[in-house]
Amino acid sequence: MRVPRGYQRVSAMSAKKHAVDRESGIAKFFGEFASRTSQAAGRASTFALAAAVVVIWAVTGPLFGFSDTWQLVINTGTTIVTFLMVFLIQNSQNRDSAAMQVKLDELIRVGAARNSLVGIEHLTDDELEELRTKCESRAKAEKAGEASVKATGRQARRAAEKAAD
Numbered sequence: 001m002r003v004p005r006g007y008q009r010v011s012a013m014s015a016k017k018h019a020v021d022r023e024s025g026i027a028k029f030f031g032e033f034a035s036r037t038s039q040a041a042g043r044a045s046t047f048a049l050a051a052a053v054v055v056i057w058a059v060t061g062p063l064f065g066f067s068d069t070w071q072l073v074i075n076t077g078t079t080i081v082t083f084l085m086v087f088l089i090q091n092s093q094n095r096d097s098a099a100m101q102v103k104l105d106e107l108i109r110v111g112a113a114r115n116s117l118v119g120i121e122h123l124t125d126d127e128l129e130e131l132r133t134k135c136e137s138r139a140k141a142e143k144a145g146e147a148s149v150k151a152t153g154r155q156a157r158r159a160a161e162k163a164a165d
Contacts, residue, residue, distance in 0.1 A: 031091065033088075034092050037085075038091075041088075057073065058068075080083040101121055105118045105119065
C-alpha cells in the first residue's frame with residue numbers, strides 16, 4: 001500500500017518537530033541545571049563546604065596511614081568535580097555571552113553605530129582582526145581630525161582677536 005505524499009511530509013515534519021521539542025526540553029533542563037549549579041558553586045557557603053571536605057580528608061590522613069587509597073579519594077573526587085564543573089560553567093558563560101551580544105546588537109541597531117557591526121561575532125578571526133584594524137584607523141583619523149579642527153579654531157580666534165585690536 002502506498003502512502004500519499006502529503007502524509008509522508010507531515011509525518012516527517014511531525015517527527016522532526018518532536019525531536020526538536022525533545023532536544024529543546026533537554027537543552028532547557030540542562031541550561032536551568034547549569035545556571036543553578038554555577039550560582040551555587042559561586043557562593044561562599046559552597047567554598048566553605050569544599051574547604052571543610054579537604055580539611056576532613058587531611059585530618060583523616062593519619063587514620064588511613066596516608067595510604068595510596070586515601071590520596072586517590074581526594075584526587076578522584078576533585079578530578080570528577082572539576083571535569084563536570086567545566087561544562088556547567090562553560091554553558092553559563094555561553095548563555096551570558098549570547099545574551100550580552102544580543103543586547104549589544106540591539107544597542108547598535110537603535111543607536112548611531114553602524115548596523116553592519118551587528119553579528120560580527122560570527123566572523124573568522126582574520127576577518128575580525130581586519131575589522132578591528134579598520135576601526136582603529138578610523139578612530140585615529142577622527143582623533144586627528146578633531147585636533148585639526150581645534151587648531152583651526154584657535155588660529156581663527158587669534159586672527160579675530162588680532163583684527164579686533
